[in-house]
Amino acid sequence: GAVVSQHPSWVICKSGTSVKIECRSLDFQATTMFWYRQFPKQSLMLMATSNEGSKATYEQGVEKDKFLINHASLTLSTLTVTSAHPEDSSFYICSARDITGSNSPLHFGNGTRLTVT
Amino acid sequence: GQNIDQPTEMTATEGAIVQINCTYQTSGFNGLFWYQQHAGEAPTFLSYNVLDGLEEKGRFSSFLSRSKGYSYLLLKELQMKDSASYLCAVTTSGTYKYIFGTGTRLKVLA
Numbered sequence: 470g471a472v473v474s475q476h477p478s479w480v481i482c483k484s485g486t487s488v489k490i491e492c493r494s495l496d497f498q499a500t501t502m503f504w505y506r507q508f509p510k511q512s513l514m515l516m517a518t519s520n521e522g523s524k525a526t527y528e529q530g531v532e533k534d535k536f537l538i539n540h541a542s543l544t545l546s547t548l549t550v551t552s553a554h555p556e557d558s559s560f561y562i563c564s565a566r567d568i569t570g571s572n573s574p575l576h577f578g579n580g581t582r583l584t585v586t
Numbered sequence: 587g588q589n590i591d592q593p594t595e596m597t598a599t600e601g602a603i604v605q606i607n608c609t610y611q612t613s614g615f616n617g618l619f620w621y622q623q624h625a626g627e628a629p630t631f632l633s634y635n636v637l638d639g640l641e642e643k644g645r646f647s648s649f650l651s652r653s654k655g656y657s658y659l660l661l662k663e664l665q666m667k668d669s670a671s672y673l674c675a676v677t678t679s680g681t682y683k684y685i686f687g688t689g690t691r692l693k694v695l696a
Contacts, residue, residue: 475628503684512673512689513629562628566682574619575675575684577628 475578492563498543499565507560519546590687608674616677
């Protein structure tokens with residue numbers, strides 16, 4: 470089955486630093502990847518749609534200069550949280566869909582728990 | 587805009603049947619998906635509906651009525667390990683983005 474690998478699983482950083490999260494599709498190609506964040510006991514909130522070879526599409530209210538997304542290849546998207554603050558502490562999850570099916574299920578990475586101190 | 591609603595919490599007994607509802611209002615509906623998520627883990631895919639009717643998959647079934655903007659996930663023969671959050675998600679035509687509902691936390695009691 471399709472596997473999405475996300476790294477790191479958890480990270481603790483100091484306020485003001487930047488953190489990069491990687492999302493890789495291991496056995497399929499993904500022109501589109503999605504980045505979500507999730508606060509405790511809440512649902513997944515879509516942050517942005519990452520498109521291979523072009524700019525990401527951000528959801529309303531998500532700062533594109535703070536959450537930098539790069540989708541340089543068909544198997545890798547990265548999310549960089551720049552100048553992180555404690556309120557950015559959250560669970561970040563990436564997901565991808567098999568290139569062959571636009572209505573196929575999303576495959577999720579295992580998530581990255583970010584704690585900003 | 588888009589709106590996807592689910593009950594916040596439900597409790598059921600081991601061995602019982604539980605139905606988790608999801609109502610949605612979206613423009614350009616494409617499909618509806620159900621995911622299970624255990625605390626601290628990524629969601630895992632359970633089922634999806636594109637057309638009206640019931641889709642059965644072992645102990646899990648999902649139903650869709652597009653005219654009513656309504657779906658439910660039915661879990662039979664509940665087990666303790668079914669205690670988790672259940673998320674419904676809708677994809678819309680054109681963007682194929684997944685928009686998740688508020689999620690339902692299910693507790694299965696012995």
